[in-house]
Amino acid sequence: YIVDDPWGGEGMAYRSMDDLELDPERHVSGLGTKLERLSEAQLARVQELKARVKDMPAVLANSDYLTADRWDAVMVRFLIARQWDLDKAQKILLEAMRWRQRRPAHRWFMSEEASGEPRFTLFQKCSETGKIRVPGRDRHGRPVMVFDNSRENITDPDAMMEYLAWNMELCMRTAAPGRDKIMLFMHLKDFSMFNQPPFSVTKETILILATAFPESLGTCVLYEPPMIFQRFWGLVSPFLDPRTVSKVFFLRGSIDEGSHND
Numbered sequence: 001y002i003v004d005d006p007w008g009g010e011g012m013a014y015r016s017m018d019d020l021e022l023d024p025e026r027h028v029s030g031l032g033t034k035l036e037r038l039s040e041a042q043l044a045r046v047q048e049l050k051a052r053v054k055d056m057p058a059v060l061a062n063s064d065y066l067t068a069d070r071w072d073a074v075m076v077r078f079l080i081a082r083q084w085d086l087d088k089a090q091k092i093l094l095e096a097m098r099w100r101q102r103r104p105a106h107r108w109f110m111s112e113e114a115s116g117e118p119r120f121t122l123f124q125k126c127s128e129t130g131k132i133r134v135p136g137r138d139r140h141g142r143p144v145m146v147f148d149n150s151r152e153n154i155t156d157p158d159a160m161m162e163y164l165a166w167n168m169e170l171c172m173r174t175a176a177p178g179r180d181k182i183m184l185f186m187h188l189k190d191f192s193m194f195n196q197p198p199f200s201v202t203k204e205t206i207l208i209l210a211t212a213f214p215e216s217l218g219t220c221v222l223y224e225p226p227m228i229f230q231r232f233w234g235l236v237s238p239f240l241d242p243r244t245v246s247k248v249f250f251l252r253g254s255i256d257e258g259s260h261n262d
Contacts, residue, residue, distance in 0.1 A: 027218040027247065028140050031080060032073040033180050045084055046075045052090055058097035065106045073180075081214035081241065096212045103162060105169035119162070126163040134170050141176025142183045142218050150190040157201045164205065168213050181218030189224040191232075202236060210241055220248045223255070 022028070031037060038046070050071060053059045059066060066074060075089075078096070082088035100106070108119070126132065129151035138144050145167060171182045197205075209217055225233070237245050253260065 022140075022219075026243075028142060028181055029178050030077065030180050030215050032076040032215065033178050035072055035076065038076070042076075042079075042084065045079055045086060046072055049075045049079060049086055049089055049093070052086070053093060056094065056097075058094050058101065062097050062100050062104075065100060065104075077180075077215040081210075081243075092211050092214065095207075096214070099207065099212045103165040105165040108166055109169060109173065122159055123163060123166060126159065132163060132167050134167055134174065137174070137176060138183045140183075140218075141179040142181055143171035143174050144183045144185060145171055146185045146187065148187040150187060157198050157204075160197070160201050161204050161208070164208060165212075168208060168216070172213065172216065180216065182216055183218055184220040186220065186222050187224070188222055188226070188229050191226055191229045196228075196232065206236070206239060210244055217244060217247055221251050222248065223251045225250060 025031065031042075075093075078089040078093045079086075082092060129148075130146070131148055131151045133146050133148075134143055135146060136144060168182075172180070175182070222229070222233070237248075
C-alpha cells in the first residue's frame, strides 16, 4: 500500500501481510539445512571459502563457533547472503567473526559466564519488561523474537546489544529441526522521536541481523508503525540488503484470534 510522506515526498510503497507468499527456502529453511541440494559448483565455492578463511586470526579466534559439524552450513549462509560471490562473502564473514570477538554470544551458552555477575544481572534487568523476548516457535517451527518498543527499560546501548546478541543466539539454538530462520515481530505502536533507539543501536542491530547472523531472517512483521517510524524506515532501509527488505511486512489492525491478521 502507499502512504503519504509528510516530509514532501510522493509517498512510499510498503508491503502488507496480504503481500506475503511464504517460500519454504527463503522464509523457513535455507540451503544451510539442506547441503545435499547444493550443486557441484556451489559445493566448490563452499570449500574455497573455507580454504580462504580457515587460518585467518578472526576465524581462529572463533574456533569454538566454527566447529567441524557446522562449518559448511555457516559458509553456505554467508555465500547466499552475497549471491555466491566469494570475495563479498569472505568480507562479511570476517566482519561477523570480528563482531563475535566483541560479543561472543555462543560462549554464553557454553560456559558459566552468562550466569555469573555482571552478565546475569544485566540480562535479568533487560528481560524484566519483555522489551526483547523469544516466547516460542511459530507454526512453521521458526523461533519468534519480539521487539516491543513500548517496554524499554534500558538506556545503555552496549547492554541493549549484548542482550540482543544473546537472544539471536537463543533463536538459532531453539529452531525446530531443519529450520534455520526466525520470525521477527516488532511492536511499534508507541514508537516516537522520544523513545526511538540511538543510531548506534540501529546500526549494530542491522549488523547483527544482516552480517553476524546472515540469512537468519525468515519474516519480519512491523506492527502498527506510526508515521514517524515509516519515515525512519525510509532512511534505514536503503542500508539493508534487498533480500532482507523483501522479507519485511507492515501489519495493522487486530491480531486477536479469529481476526483477519490471526
